[in-house]
Amino acid sequence: MQFPGVDCHFAPIATPLPIHLAHVDATQWSALARAVAEARGHLVSLWGSDERARTGRYTVSAAYATADGLLWAKLGLDAEHPAYPDISRDFVPAIRLQRAAHDLVGIEAEGAADCRPWLRHGAWPADYFPLRGDHTGQERFDAQPDAYPFVFVDGDGVHEIPVGPVHAGTIEPGHFRFSVVGEKVLRLEQRLGYTHKGIERRFIGMEVAQGARLAGRVSGDSSVAYAWAYAMAAESLAGVRVPPRAAWLRALLLERERVANHLGDLGALGNDAAFGFALAQFSRLREDWLRTNQACFGHRLLMDRVCPGGIADDLDAARCATLRDQARHMAREVAELRNIYEEHAGLQDRFVTTGRVTPALAARLGLCGLAGRASGQTADLRADFPCPPYDAVPVLACSHLNGDVAARVAMRFEECFASFKLMEALLAALPDGPIHVPLATAPDGAGAGWIEGWRGQVFVALETDAAGRIARCHCHDPSWQNWPVLEHAIIGNIVPDFPLINKSFNLSYSGQDL
Amino acid sequence: MWHILKYLARRPRITEPVPQPQGVACHGAHPVQGEILAILGRALAIRQVDAGSCNGCELEINALNNPYYNIEGLGIRFVASPRHADMLLVTGPVSRHMEVALRRTYDATPAPKLVVAVGDCGCTGGFFGESYASCGRVANVIPVDVTVTGCPPTPADILGGILAAVQARSR
Numbered sequence: 001m002q003f004p005g006v007d008c009h010f011a012p013i014a015t016p017l018p019i020h021l022a023h024v025d026a027t028q029w030s031a032l033a034r035a036v037a038e039a040r041g042h043l044v045s046l047w048g049s050d051e052r053a054r055t056g057r058y059t060v061s062a063a064y065a066t067a068d069g070l071l072w073a074k075l076g077l078d079a080e081h082p083a084y085p086d087i088s089r090d091f092v093p094a095i096r097l098q099r100a101a102h103d104l105v106g107i108e109a110e111g112a113a114d115c116r117p118w119l120r121h122g123a124w125p126a127d128y129f130p131l132r133g134d135h136t137g138q139e140r141f142d143a144q145p146d147a148y149p150f151v152f153v154d155g156d157g158v159h160e161i162p163v164g165p166v167h168a169g170t171i172e173p174g175h176f177r178f179s180v181v182g183e184k185v186l187r188l189e190q191r192l193g194y195t196h197k198g199i200e201r202r203f204i205g206m207e208v209a210q211g212a213r214l215a216g217r218v219s220g221d222s223s224v225a226y227a228w229a230y231a232m233a234a235e236s237l238a239g240v241r242v243p244p245r246a247a248w249l250r251a252l253l254l255e256r257e258r259v260a261n262h263l264g265d266l267g268a269l270g271n272d273a274a275f276g277f278a279l280a281q282f283s284r285l286r287e288d289w290l291r292t293n294q295a296c297f298g299h300r301l302l303m304d305r306v307c308p309g310g311i312a313d314d315l316d317a318a319r320c321a322t323l324r325d326q327a328r329h330m331a332r333e334v335a336e337l338r339n340i341y342e343e344h345a346g347l348q349d350r351f352v353t354t355g356r357v358t359p360a361l362a363a364r365l366g367l368c369g370l371a372g373r374a375s376g377q378t379a380d381l382r383a384d385f386p387c388p389p390y391d392a393v394p395v396l397a398c399s400h401l402n403g404d405v406a407a408r409v410a411m412r413f414e415e416c417f418a419s420f421k422l423m424e425a426l427l428a429a430l431p432d433g434p435i436h437v438p439l440a441t442a443p444d445g446a447g448a449g450w451i452e453g454w455r456g457q458v459f460v461a462l463e464t465d466a467a468g469r470i471a472r473c474h475c476h477d478p479s480w481q482n483w484p485v486l487e488h489a490i491i492g493n494i495v496p497d498f499p500l501i502n503k504s505f506n507l508s509y510s511g512q513d514l
Numbered sequence: 515m516w517h518i519l520k521y522l523a524r525r526p527r528i529t530e531p532v533p534q535p536q537g538v539a540c541h542g543a544h545p546v547q548g549e550i551l552a553i554l555g556r557a558l559a560i561r562q563v564d565a566g567s568c569n570g571c572e573l574e575i576n577a578l579n580n581p582y583y584n585i586e587g588l589g590i591r592f593v594a595s596p597r598h599a600d601m602l603l604v605t606g607p608v609s610r611h612m613e614v615a616l617r618r619t620y621d622a623t624p625a626p627k628l629v630v631a632v633g634d635c636g637c638t639g640g641f642f643g644e645s646y647a648s649c650g651r652v653a654n655v656i657p658v659d660v661t662v663t664g665c666p667p668t669p670a671d672i673l674g675g676i677l678a679a680v681q682a683r684s685r
């Protein structure tokens with residue numbers, strides 16, 4: 001296929017939703033970015049690879065979400081001076097992605113305004129690039145000086161509040177630098193990368209089947225989404241489609257993961273607004289939900305249930321009944337709690353207008369997933385490009401326009417109810433048959449997977465070497481898109497509202513630090 | 515308010531008995547609270563540190579606060595600063611970028627400075643192992659009293675590990 005305005009040919013990858021790959025030159029690379037931006041498409045991800053051993057070049061890849069599906073453009077880069085045209089003027093999320101690609105592979109976005117390191121702090125020197133083929137990833141370096149130049153805000157009465165990396169609660173580490181006047185936040189600058197543990201390096205050289213468990217641990221709260229996206233990529237490499245029953249059970253797992261996270265967040269959001277009752281009740285419901293996961297699927301967080309070729313275990317009729325009954329019961333419980341939330345004046349007072357992201361700002365910054373839908377960005381892969389089984393069951397895509405904490409809370413309630421209905425439909429018409437097909441090794445291939453996780457779109461690009469082992473596996477978390485938007489959402493709010501606003505986005509650190 | 519009271523009145527008490535500390539044989543009811551008091555002379559204050567985990571372990575540690583486990587009822591609570599903590603509950607392979615922060619947190623913790631490493635990653639480095647970016651297990655960076663395996667371990671296992679660390683110090 002062609003993309004209007006760009007002269008290059010995209011070849012389909014054998015995935016259940018439309019994903020196309022093209023090798024482009026530098027002119028086409030820039031033209032494509034422009035054309036996608038003009039067509040109101042979004043940047044899904046950007047990453048680099050060292051392919052010198054195979055092709056004598058480095059590459060940079062960009063994945064765009066368009067009305068026709070996902071376009072993966074790959075540009076070969078000179079081995080001596082690997083550089084590519086900057087696309088961050090068209091796509092805000094590219095800023096950090098380009099910085100990360102430099103830290104890991106040593107490829108440079110020419111003309112980019114912000115070239116500070118992103119994932120590299122002081123753990124390795126500036127001339128070491130862990131994803132380059134001449135390194136093993138096992139090198140150890142002494143701590144390097146790490147003076148990160150934060151943007152300094154000057155003015156009468158302005159002072160800085162540094163927070164983290166170790167936070168006050170049981171959450172992941174990251175650093176936030178607030179510039180405030182009195183209680184009001186003028187600017188927030190994030191510094192992430194603290195949980196960078198070398199996942200993408202770890203993938204290199206693994207068997208494709210083995211990589212699934214690692215992919216399922218990129219972000220523990222989105223294990224099913226990652227495992228499915230990875231499995232989809234592995235299956236597209238091998239050119240197989242999973243049996244219908246496996247696809248349906250995957251969707252069931254994905255919806256259960258979505259609900260588990262929403263239940264946890266709804267309780268935590270109530271708690272951050274000093275409504276302890278909410279935390280007690282929602283955490284009780286979440287525990288019930290996770291225990292049923294354990295009883296029916298053998299893992300509370302559903303890790304390692306989705307594997308390349310299908311799923312790990314089948315579900316018998318009794319367990320199906322348990323799951324259906326629980327979904328019905330949970331729908332009643334959550335409905336009752338929603339009434340309590342809606343009638344609670346103190347809670348609504350904290351939620352409404354707090355941390356607002358207008359639809360226009362959301363569109364400009366590329367806000368995606370649940371937070372995007374709360375700001376009028378309706379994209380939802382389950383509805384836009386329904387792959388089995390979402391093409392056979394009614395997917396209710398919800399969205400809001402207010403873009404405040406209240407809208408993100410409302411989204412979670414509505415998505416819970418939509419997921420309960422989906423689960424009911426999935427369980428009612430679950431096809432019979434096998435749950436797994438074997439995958440042949442696929443040497444020198446490129447595959448991809450794209451899944452609407454609970455937080456947003458999870459994307460995996462998987463390439464194999466001549467022996468069929470992993471040459472490169474890039475995992476993309478929607479948090480890359482949404483973290484920078486959080487910096488905007490807090491502007492003009494008071495510092496004590498930050499935990500609430502932050503929680504309403506609930507972004508992943510590990511997923512973006514890798 | 516009326517709705518909240520009605521909601522509460524219609525639901526049973528769900529708090530469960532305390533699990534046995536890891537590696538200890540079961541002999542009757544476990545006087546956890548008394549033991550914590552005997553050893554520390556006060557409630558047990560825990561500072562959780564994510565040193566590079568995938569967040570799966572944090573989800574299960576957070577679950578300890580739900581009404582089923584009701585750890586506050588046992589006199590265990592999570593605190594915001596290491597200076598208020600008796601115990602560090604550390605997850606993840608320790609990323610190189612968190613190595614210094616973890617050491618500093620450890621240094622800031624007053625005696626008895628108990629450390630429990632939670633999850634396969636904290637115990638061995640897990641799936642991520644050691645590399646340019648990861649120091650591997652928690653014990654590679656700070657002294658560890660008790661390890662809790664599992665990926666992630668269940669809340670009951672984590673509670674068992676916490677109690678085992680308290681008991682080990684009492685011997």
Ligand code: SF4
Pocket residue numbers: 217220566567568569570571605606607632633634635636640641664665666667
């Ligand atoms: S032990 Fe498992 S759940 Fe815990 S941090 Fe490691 S991979 Fe994540």
